[in-house]
Amino acid sequence: xxxxxxxxxxxxxxxxxxxxxxxxxxxxxxxxxxxxxxxxxxxxxxxxxxxxxxxxxxxxxxxxxxxxxxxxxxxxxxxxxxxxxxxxxxxxxxxxxxxxxxxxxxxxxxxxxxxxxxxxxxxxxxxxxxxxxxxxxxxxxxxxxxxxxxxxxxxxxxx
Amino acid sequence: xxxxxxxxxxxxxxxxxxxxxxxxxxxxxxxxxxxxxxxxxxxxxxxxxxxxxxxxxxxxxxxxxxxxxxxxxxxxxxxxxxxxxxxxxxxxxxxxxxxxxxxxxxxxxxxxxxxxxxxxxxxxxxxxxxxxxxxxxxxxxxxxxxxxxxxxxxxxxxxxxxxxxxxxxxxxxxxxxxxxxxxxxxxxxxxxxxxxxxxxxxxxxxxxxxxxxxxxxxxxxxxxxxxxxxxxxxxxxxxxxxxxxxxxxxxxxxxxxxxxxxxxxxxxxxxxxxxxxxxxxxxxxxxxxxxxxxxxxxxxxxxxxxxxxxxxxxxxxxxxxxxxxxxxxxxxxx
Numbered sequence: 001x002x003x004x005x006x007x008x009x010x011x012x013x014x015x016x017x018x019x020x021x022x023x024x025x026x027x028x029x030x031x032x033x034x035x036x037x038x039x040x041x042x043x044x045x046x047x048x049x050x051x052x053x054x055x056x057x058x059x060x061x062x063x064x065x066x067x068x069x070x071x072x073x074x075x076x077x078x079x080x081x082x083x084x085x086x087x088x089x090x091x092x093x094x095x096x097x098x099x100x101x102x103x104x105x106x107x108x109x110x111x112x113x114x115x116x117x118x119x120x121x122x123x124x125x126x127x128x129x130x131x132x133x134x135x136x137x138x139x140x141x142x143x144x145x146x147x148x149x150x151x152x153x154x155x156x157x158x159x
Numbered sequence: 160x161x162x163x164x165x166x167x168x169x170x171x172x173x174x175x176x177x178x179x180x181x182x183x184x185x186x187x188x189x190x191x192x193x194x195x196x197x198x199x200x201x202x203x204x205x206x207x208x209x210x211x212x213x214x215x216x217x218x219x220x221x222x223x224x225x226x227x228x229x230x231x232x233x234x235x236x237x238x239x240x241x242x243x244x245x246x247x248x249x250x251x252x253x254x255x256x257x258x259x260x261x262x263x264x265x266x267x268x269x270x271x272x273x274x275x276x277x278x279x280x281x282x283x284x285x286x287x288x289x290x291x292x293x294x295x296x297x298x299x300x301x302x303x304x305x306x307x308x309x310x311x312x313x314x315x316x317x318x319x320x321x322x323x324x325x326x327x328x329x330x331x332x333x334x335x336x337x338x339x340x341x342x343x344x345x346x347x348x349x350x351x352x353x354x355x356x357x358x359x360x361x362x363x364x365x366x367x368x369x370x371x372x373x374x375x376x377x378x379x380x381x382x383x384x385x386x387x388x389x390x391x392x393x394x395x396x397x398x399x400x401x402x403x404x405x406x407x408x409x410x411x412x413x414x415x416x417x418x419x420x421x422x423x424x425x426x427x428x429x430x431x432x433x434x435x436x437x438x439x440x441x442x443x444x445x446x447x448x449x450x451x452x453x454x455x456x457x458x459x460x461x462x463x464x465x466x467x468x469x470x471x472x473x474x475x476x477x478x479x480x481x482x483x484x485x486x487x488x489x490x491x492x493x
Contacts, residue, residue, distance in 0.1 A: 008352075009352045010352075012351075013350075013351050013352035014352075016351040016352075016365060017351065017352060017353065019400070019403070019404070019407075020351070020353070020361045020364070020400050023361075023396060023399050023400045023403065024318055024358065024361060024396055025317040025318060025395070025396060025433070026317075027316045027317065028317075032314070081310045081312075082310075084310060086310060086312045087309065087310050087311060087312045087313075088312075089312060090311070090312020090313055090314060091312070091314055091315060091430065093312075093314075094314035095314075097312050098312060098313070098314075103312065106310070106311065106312045107311055107312075109310070110307070110308035110309070110310035110311035110312075111308045111311070113308065113310055114303055114308035114309060114310070115308075117207060117208035117209075117210075130308075131307065131308075131311065
């Protein structure tokens with residue numbers, strides 16, 4: 001907790017929070033990181049296999065095989081979400097299943113399934129980007145800033 | 160009547176005439192499936208939304224309690240009930256079906272004892288002959304309301320708790336052979352500045368301790384008066400904190416005498432992290448398991464302390480801390 005936040009707490013609250021945090025089960029961060037590394041890596045290996053499959057057996061180049069690969073992973077993720085498997089993988093893998101494109105697909109499919117009872121327009125359509133929306137917004141903002149920095153360097157930096 | 164600051168003693172000794180408990184498939188695989196009247200294999204209960212499923216579950220629990228008491232719905236004067244969904248949707252819509260005068264209550268997971276305390280008070284003072292009280296919660300409906308979509312693959316920390324899919328109701332009346340409702344202590348909001356909705360046990364523990372202390376002081380009794388003091392849904396962490404806090408406040412309570420509904424409902428190998436929570440948890444466990452144990456003669460006096468975290472999805476996003484409450488009701492066999 002930040003010091004700023006702590007300042008607003010009464011001494012009784014501070015004492016209790018210390019008392020409580022001593023008894024709290026902490027997130028196993030190292031274990032979670034290792035699991036995330038291997039599961040995330042495994043998902044990427046599957047992705048690589050799919051990509052290799054596409055440019056070996058279909059008329060794709062190594063570069064153009066990326067699109068059908070992502071599409072395949074998204075379909076797989078959406079199906080796993082629909083069958084109620086992806087959230088279990090997520091509990092085990094944490095960031096490992098959240099960071100790859102499958103996690104993004106999961107967040108959209110999960111929200112779409114969840115709000116289906118409210119109808120296709122206001123329910124599914126309106127809520128599909130409930131979680132994914134901020135990824136798109138801040139992804140775009142980040143890309144914009146990075147692009148400006150790159151432009152500044154290449155145009156005036158002479159790199 | 161009023162003793163001390165905030166405790167009612169019920170001199171007419173209202174009784175719990177009958178109870179109705181209904182639970183879902185995950186609870187059926189738990190530790191106490193035989194203590195539920197009805198178990199459902201389908202989380203949807205054949206409905207097309209989880210909110211409707213919760214409504215049906217609550218209706219079933221109400222009808223079960225009425226049937227077991229050999230009454231009809233016309234005999235019930237009032238329903239005091241609530242749940243966790245926005246605007247108490249499942250409970251209100253169930254009350255529409257049941258067509259009984261209804262007061263909706265919101266005390267988050269403490270609603271069960273809030274309702275029982277009020278029901279006992281009304282019956283004790285002659286305000287009604289039969290009052291039906293109860294709560295329900297549905298795992299998927301509550302997750303949707305307070306957290307992420309159910310199928311979203313986020314990782315829950317070890318402090319998180321699993322919202323039960325269950326409903327529990329009780330009919331309170333003036334005369335009978337017990338179990339008797341002898342007293343109730345109304346809690347006050349305690350906020351220790353915790354804001355993590357994945358650690359509700361830690362946030363609620365001080366509220367439970369405050370209410371237990373107030374109850375013992377108001378009634379001028381020691382903890383040994385009760386065979387068992389059961390908290391609502393503190394879970395593993397909250398229960399440990401509450402126990403240590405009671406020791407720190409020099410309230411002499413034995414470890415085996417201090418239990419938690421949130422730790423009774425599931426088996427250790429079910430993936431529920433810190434234990435169970437939800438408005439239906441304390442209701443279904445109290446009106447099912449705990450009263451059955453009392454009937455068997457295991458315990459003669461128990462104090463149920465239902466705890467509630469009164470946060471909303473909005474307050475959490477606006478970085479507010481979690482206000483917590485606990486209401487205690489004592490149930491005695493004779």
